[in-house]
Structures are given as C-alpha cells and as structure tokens.
Amino acid sequence: MIKTDLIIIGAGPCGLFTVFEAGLLKLKCHLVDVLPQAGGQLTEIYPKKPIYDIPGYPSILAGDLVKNLMEQIKPFEPSFTLGEKADSIEKTGDKEFTLTTDKGTQIQAPVIVIAGGLGVFTPRKPPLEGLEKFEDHGVDYMVKDPEKYRDKKIIIAGGGDSALDWTIELAEIAKHITLIHRRSTFRGALDSVDKVMELAQQGKIDLITEAQAIGVEGDSTLTHVKINQNTLGEKSIDVDYFIPLFGLTPKLGPIADWGLNIDRSAIEVDTLDYSTNVEGIYAIGDINTYEGKLKLILCGFHEATLMVQSAFKYIYPDQKLSFKYTTVTGVEGFTNG
Amino acid sequence: MAKETIQIKVKDRKGEEHHLEAPTDMNLNLMEVLKSYDFPIEGTCGGMALCASCHCYIRSDHQLKEASEDEEDMLDQAFFVEDNSRLTCQIKVSEELDNIELEIAPSSE
Numbered sequence: 001m002i003k004t005d006l007i008i009i010g011a012g013p014c015g016l017f018t019v020f021e022a023g024l025l026k027l028k029c030h031l032v033d034v035l036p037q038a039g040g041q042l043t044e045i046y047p048k049k050p051i052y053d054i055p056g057y058p059s060i061l062a063g064d065l066v067k068n069l070m071e072q073i074k075p076f077e078p079s080f081t082l083g084e085k086a087d088s089i090e091k092t093g094d095k096e097f098t099l100t101t102d103k104g105t106q107i108q109a110p111v112i113v114i115a116g117g118l119g120v121f122t123p124r125k126p127p128l129e130g131l132e133k134f135e136d137h138g139v140d141y142m143v144k145d146p147e148k149y150r151d152k153k154i155i156i157a158g159g160g161d162s163a164l165d166w167t168i169e170l171a172e173i174a175k176h177i178t179l180i181h182r183r184s185t186f187r188g189a190l191d192s193v194d195k196v197m198e199l200a201q202q203g204k205i206d207l208i209t210e211a212q213a214i215g216v217e218g219d220s221t222l223t224h225v226k227i228n229q230n231t232l233g234e235k236s237i238d239v240d241y242f243i244p245l246f247g248l249t250p251k252l253g254p255i256a257d258w259g260l261n262i263d264r265s266a267i268e269v270d271t272l273d274y275s276t277n278v279e280g281i282y283a284i285g286d287i288n289t290y291e292g293k294l295k296l297i298l299c300g301f302h303e304a305t306l307m308v309q310s311a312f313k314y315i316y317p318d319q320k321l322s323f324k325y326t327t328v329t330g331v332e333g334f335t336n337g
Numbered sequence: 338m339a340k341e342t343i344q345i346k347v348k349d350r351k352g353e354e355h356h357l358e359a360p361t362d363m364n365l366n367l368m369e370v371l372k373s374y375d376f377p378i379e380g381t382c383g384g385m386a387l388c389a390s391c392h393c394y395i396r397s398d399h400q401l402k403e404a405s406e407d408e409e410d411m412l413d414q415a416f417f418v419e420d421n422s423r424l425t426c427q428i429k430v431s432e433e434l435d436n437i438e439l440e441i442a443p444s445s446e
Binding site: 041045046049118124126127158159160181182183187212214246247249250 | 389
C-alpha cells in the first residue's frame, strides 16, 4: 500500500504543478495516470504545438512545458503510478481515502485531487452496431499480448503508427492479416509504411485501402467483419479477431460514479478552494466547472495553488500555515527539514 | 458591404434539422459555432485538427478550401468518413459559407 498526503489523479500540467505547490507546504504527492507517461493532453495530443499563454513564456512547446514542470517538481520527489486507471475510491477511515487502480494498485491518502483533464484516455471505438457485444469475444482495441493472435485470422483497421506497427509485428505470428485503411496513403512513420507495403507485395498481408469497416457479425463470438471498399463495394471477411486502432480519446470514466456533483462531464467545485461536494476531494484544471470557468493551463495552475492551501488546513487543522515566498528561501528551504 | 451574419443548416445525429446564425467577424470556425449552440461536438483539441471529434459532412455544394494533410491524417481516426467529410474546426466562418448545410457525423463511443 502506497501512503501519501495527496493522491493526484492525472499527471497533466495541473497535476504536475500541484506537486510543486504542495511541496512548498511539505505535502507529499503521488500521481496516477492512465497514460504511460506524464504530461496528459500536452504529451498525448499536441507535444509539438506551441502554447502562447503561459506567463513569462512568449511561446513554449507543449512537450517542453511538461519537461520543465517535471524538472520544477523534482526536488519534491513525487511518486507515480503510470499506465493505470484510477478505478475506485473508498473512504477507509477518518481523513483517509483508499484509491484502487484498474490493475489493483492501492494508494492511501487524506486528500484526493482530481486533475483529470478531459478524462481518461481510452481507445476510440468505431460506432458499429453490436461492436460492444464482441469486446473480449473477438474485438480488441489494443494489443496486449501478441501471442493471443498466433495462427489466428485478424483484421486491423486504421492508418496511424499503431495500426502499421502491429500489422508488421503480427504478420509473423498470425495466420492471416488484413489491414484496412480509408485512404491509399498512411500517416504513420515512413519506414513502417514501406514495410507494410513490402509485406503486401510479398502477399504476407492483405492490404485493403480506401475501405472502412461497416459492420461486425457473429453469434457469441465475432466471425465476420463487413467492409466497404470505394470501388469494389461491400465484402464480408471471415475473422477470429478485429483490432480497430483509431487512437485515444478522453472520457470521464469511473470518476462519474464517485458521488461527485457532475455537470456536463465536469466536476462542480467551490471556487473558494476548488473543493468538491465530497470532503477531502478537490478538482482542478479542465475537469472542474464553475461560473466563469476557462479551460486554460494558467487557470489550472492558479486553482492548484489555492487548492493545496485548503488541503493543508484540512489535513492539519491545528497547524498554523505561514506563507513564504520561494524567492526568499529558495526551493531548498522548503524541501529541507 | 460584407455580410456580417451567415445562415447555417445543421442536421444532428437524430436526423433533425436546425437553422443557425453565425457572425463572420469574430474569427470563429464551424466547430466553435456548433459548440456554442450546444451540439454534442466535443472539440477536444480546441481546434488544432488533432482529435477528429468535430467530424461533419458538408451536404451543400459550397466550394471549400481543400483539407490540409494534417486534417486528412486526423480524419483517419474518424469513422464513416466520406468524400465530403471535414473537421469543422478547420473551416473558418466566412461570407462564402452562407447557407452551408452540415450533417454531424456519428460519434465514436
């Protein structure tokens, strides 16, 4: 069991900066994020895009902002659980929550800070009728264990890196692979595109371009995927597995079931301290809502700063909190003793 | 004088038609207009052609600027993409768009 002062759900910019502000109050933080790396949307969606409204930076690449935040919080030694989804929370004592991830990791703390951005990044699912019925019965949205596909007939759909990479890797393992893609060009890395084209020319895979999946068929398990090719029309393909790889999209996820007041996929908070309706749980950044809310990183930083003051008073109601400037004492002055 | 407001016809995912108005002088794109009318368009990336959550079909014969390579790449992550598919965040509201007809594409669940 991991024990900390603040469990921060979401390792995006707001979650990361919370570590700094909490560190100034000697509060320890543990961050949980479903993505395998810190940075949230900045790393996952737009690492190479410039951001122009971070005070003091006329322009900074999203990826660099995350790198800088990681450096800024390093002295406070935050710990991370990455690649796991915050699944459930339980009140396990007076001022004690236990959070459990989808992989069973448990973390205990008096305060939970939800800095979940737009939600949990989950695979984008094609809106095909009956698709959900076949989840775990022939439809997979990610490849966890390539061996599962040994000697099986597979259809992979998509045109990005993951579709190309898995086509290449599974070509050696599967009995038969069909890759379908809506265009004749791919957006993936050039050498991957070349390799896929080579595999298709050698007859090792079936490459069907200008085509999309339009239906799934089967009784209890998937047996056929119906596709539509622009010139050849509709065709049903016999398969064991259908793997649609269309990137990730954020969804609110399990947070919706934690008894928090939610308005249009956002958590309602008191702007005094960004507390939610559940004592000990705060929400900051893009995931919260209040009158006048702006989804800006700089607003999230402000929210994080005020929030930790309130969290400190909640954890230590008898301790007097004296406010100090980092410029006077340096960050070392906050991390020592 | 330039037209200050244009008319937009939108068919939602239930097939219902709506008539919207949008100002041409506020530097808006069609995704922002749809969001402001509370259509269930996510616009997750804020308008950078990086999420495909504002996918619509252009149902009128307006001649629009061709989709950029970035937009095409992102459309690869959308579903039921047709020849007239566009990411509405990449289409600026302008006078030329008057009476444009859009249909919101199915969402990914």
